[in-house]
Amino acid sequence: MTNLILATDSYKQSHFRQYPPEARAISAYGEARPNPFSEEVLFFGLQPFLIDYLNKPITQRDIEEAAEICAAHGVPFNREGWQAVLDDHGGYLPLEISALPEGTIVRSGVPLFQAVNTDDRMPWLTTFIETALLRSVWYPTTVATLSWKCAQIIGAGLEKSSDDPEGQLPFKLHDFGARGVSSGESAAIGGMAHLVNFAGTDTLEGIMAARRYYGADMPGFSIPAAEHSTMTSWGKTREEAAYANMLDAFEGEGALVAVVSDSYDLDNAVENIWGGSLKEHVLSRKGTLVVRPDSGDPVETPARTLAKLWDIFGGTTNAKGYRVLNDRVRVIQGDGMNVDSIARLIDRVIADGFAVDNIAFGMGGGLLQSVTRDTLRFAMKANAMRDGEGVWHDVSKNPATDPGKASKAGRQAVVVEDGRLTARQLDSVDAPQDQLQPVWRNGEMLRRFTFDEVRERARR
Template identity: 80%
Template sequence: MANNIILSTDSYKHSHFLQYPPEARAISAYGESRTNDFADEVLFLGLQAFLLDYLAKPLSREDIEEAAELCEAHGVPFNREGWEAILADHGGYLPIEISALEEGRMVPTSVPLFQVVNTDPRMPWLATFIETALLRAVWYPTTVGTLSRKCKSVIAAGLDRTSDDPAGQLPFKLHDFGARGVSSAESAALGGMAHLVNFSGTDTLEGILAARRFYGADMPGFSIPAAEHSTMTSWGREREEAAYENMLDRFEGENALVAVVSDSYDLDHAVEKIWGDSLRDKVLSRKGTLVVRPDSGDPVETPLRTLRKLWDLFGGETNSKGYKVLDPHVRVIQGDGMNVESIARLVQAVGDAGFAVDNIAFGMGGGLLQLVNRDTLRFAMKANAMQVEDGSWHDVSKKPATDPSKASKAGRQAVVEEGGRLVAKRLDGIDPAADQLKPVWRNGELLVRHSFDEVRKRSWS
């Protein structure tokens, strides 16, 4: 549905080719996360996926005719001359240049992430025409990646406090279960990919596909066999133990992990009377690990209570920092009700109870991939300069008196590093060699290609 780039925009933008001043030859526009209440810096991601999935496909005669028919029936002007010129003179590739920071970088808010300008002076309307598709492609994975990284920081602090192996534990501490909770498969792909920049645990296969297709990842995410309520309750309550035993038997092996949802009827009974009693010897004789999953109740008290019961039933060891680590045959995962705030409370509670965070993993679903929007990080893309016939550039900006926080930057932008921190500057006020907004795309050609491993390394450097 989104493969016709002429229609991947807002309706009103089709009238903008008639609105720019007649002397305009080029328009520059930049995208940023404005100052917001959610994060002071953002994990920049998603531009390369957009370039390869949208702009690398030239528009066709069929795209033009489809768009012309739709716009006429829809009631908006259609710039046939402009699109015909793109097809005839540029092979269907949009004549634009996009400069950007390196993907995976943590970027302070109010610092431009990318900047766009048209390269054909007949088409000054083009840079802002693609705002809808371009901004959407960046704000969503950047926001999910930033949210996931906030969770990572919370969990990392808990591991630093309680674990003997923080670095080894961290990659699999937050698992993505969000595929069913998003609005589309493309959202699952981009959001799931963004989470994988921070963690290696996921059940969102589209996210793995996106990381592989657009960033050349090998296998960026992993999962394990896991039960759901249907596979447990189909046995009937009277055979709950048999359902659990079947999980242990079916998924046996060296270092094998299996997660079993255990609250279909009575979590405490399942932990005390089945896992910790009738199936205890089988759990301890396995080569792998049973991960007990509560799926209801208070998101902090319930998993902590489960952790305490498992300690009483299976025991474990005390690590060098003085925190309890369960017998390696048992662990806990909490996915219900998890968000940044509840994960922080649970991490704190686990440590305060004398347990290492090694004992528990966390899961997030719709809260990770869906409970965000463009205003979470206050994303915006604004025109900042106009070039005229003589080649000179003139400032373009907005400064609404009713909301000064929405003021935009004037003049072509640059990003430089000062004191170890990225800051925005006017391009005409710095040495261009110092500008970290580097051309990544020009007239249908990808100039810089980031690997997924590179993106991961930058995000945590």
């Protein structure tokens, strides 16, 4: 599964025979086209692909395996071309890839990266890697953008209602998506993309990916938390004992413990256990209890829970006039959360007179899995061809049946105009102005970003 020659669509194996005979180089760019989900995108995730895939040279064994597979599969195989990659380039793809700095937030429709072959014998190579290259970018960029959109919504709610919006925001959206994705690699890449914007996660693969690919120290944090099995195993008649055990087992000044409280009857748990028989236990212990509703309407249920906790435990009113619960209790809503429901729940919390400080949000498959390449309408398209005389010719498509799929003609540059990143043809700008800078060339990484750099750029 790691043979780069086979990490493509079958039909691309035949493309070495399809380009014009005068073609010496093909340039292609990748972008998130204008889409209904987000006017801006947070570019992230190219670096792991460069490290794990392009940084590993192909071998003779890879060539022989690919030749065998293609012959049996019914498609041509470019043995001469791949043998030249191995013999003349040490197995590293003769490509140059330029990209925006990772963590850049840019309007849709602006190129994020651009690739071109550096060996004139291999104009077919640029678009051959489209499948693997585009896949490596669209998924983490889409998850990072989704997470970033949530950060904008939550941040606006905090600015309105909290005395400490900057301090609160990093832990307001927690990633519970590890079990909801298609693979461990997806958990790692998607979980890492979420951590660009937030520091709360239960996806350990995402933490490890940020450490491996971007040199992060510890980019994400979690707390002890119950699940239904650890509560219901006590039996319904011992629900109170199960909760008391959570309070005792994870006590400490400043410590938090989250307890799912809807195994039987959420309202009874809040009113008669947390706010009744265990009320003094909650108030006297060192640490904060985070009550987790996990069923019911994703807006009404947590709003009702928050109001009941206020009636029972009280709290204070902050400088902005919003109520903040006693610091021994908080709420987290992780069921049914998405961009829309988070926005509605924040509006409801604020309308009820509460600061957003009182509640945190969690997302699972909705964060890491409920996205596709079409969410941000990602595409990689050829934009120029260089002939044997060294002349570049514009290449583009413009389908009459779907003008929205028209591609950009000519090698691209991205420049700052009026404070915004804008696409321009490369020939029309001075090289130092171009924000698309080489990050990979002929087997060598030219630029490596740290996770701190990515995070700082994304907080513009």
